[in-house]
Amino acid sequence: MKILVVDDEKIILQGIVRLLKSNPLVDDVYWAEDAFIALDFLKGHQVDAVVTDIRMPEMDGLELIRIAREEELCDNFIILSGFAEFKYAQQAISYQVTEYILKPVDPEELDKAVRDIKYKTELKEKNRNNQENSVVTSEELEEKIRLETYKETEIEWILQNILLLPDIRHPQSQKIRMILEYIFIHPNAKDAVGDFIGKSNFLPVDCAAQSLYEVMCFYVKRESHPSSVVNALLITIEQYRNAEVCLDYVAGQLFINSNYLSGLISRSIGISFHSFVRLLRVSFAQEMLKNTRNYSMEAIGYKSGFSNTNMFFRTFRDITGITPKNYRTGGK
Secondary structure (H helix, E strand, O other): OEEEEEOOOHHHHHHHHHHHHOOOOOOEEEEEOOHHHHHHHHHHOOOOEEEEEOOOOOOOHHHHHHHHHHOOOOOOEEEEEOHHHHHHHHHHHHHOOOEEEEOOOOHHHHHHHHHHHHHHHHHHHHHHHHHOOOOOOHHHHHHHHOOOOOOHHHHHHHHHHHHOOOOOOOOHHHHHHHHHHHHHHOHHHHHHHHHHHHHOOOOOOOHHHHHHHHHHHHHHHOOOOOHHHHHHHHHHHHHOOOOOOOHHHHHHHHOOOHHHHHHHHHHHHOOOHHHHHHHHHHHHHHHHHHHOOOOOHHHHHHHOOOOOHHHHHHHHHHHHOOOHHHHHHHOO
């Protein structure tokens, strides 16, 4: 790995460089004392990661990351932050920062961040090499997902191939929906799925995908879920395209009080049942919009589970920020 370190404090800069040079995963370490020097270096050299202080004179670390991302100079960034700046550092999430680490830097925390980037870099390269040659279809993956039993040795294969589905036909929200379906059908695979997602280089970009991704992360991070929640979510993800599916319907299927079930679901996925169903329906609509030209907007809304066209248009725009028509002609 090749890593660039950026910090205007020489002592800290030298310390980080020394730590990285002692890491067996790191081949070369470069350094710069401000963001301008770093940008000039990045324009002429390829690195696997940039480790940068968040506060520097004239141009701070976030601005450095923003420009580097816009100009596609690097994909992976680690931010160093003082305790008082930690809340500010959280804004780095919007720039898809790999990790932010509090000063004084814990060597083990830095090593872990480097290992994560190494894994993601290798996986991204593998995905790039394999994506065009991938012959596994979404239909074949759905068959695998819905098998009553699963093999632990197949979990990573299934997840990798879901993420490798060509973006031109398969929106990110569909891929996350498929992973959620896999988790709900095979609850014992939850931890393995969480480990894979944590190490993958998958970064959702559109609003529907981001929201479903947050649901997935929230769900897999919890140690356990009541069986009633698992069953309710399974019913939901299998039947959400039926406009009749609502909280009362699912609760009735399980003979549970709907208010009680509502609270359980919210605590398990981080959002309300109603919001979750809306996301699933918009996700399916995105899939149809990418893959069909002969269906009208009204038909797509109906097939996605919306009871009327106005509700479909309003919900789709609320979640994605654009209309279904605009999405079909060039949205993400």
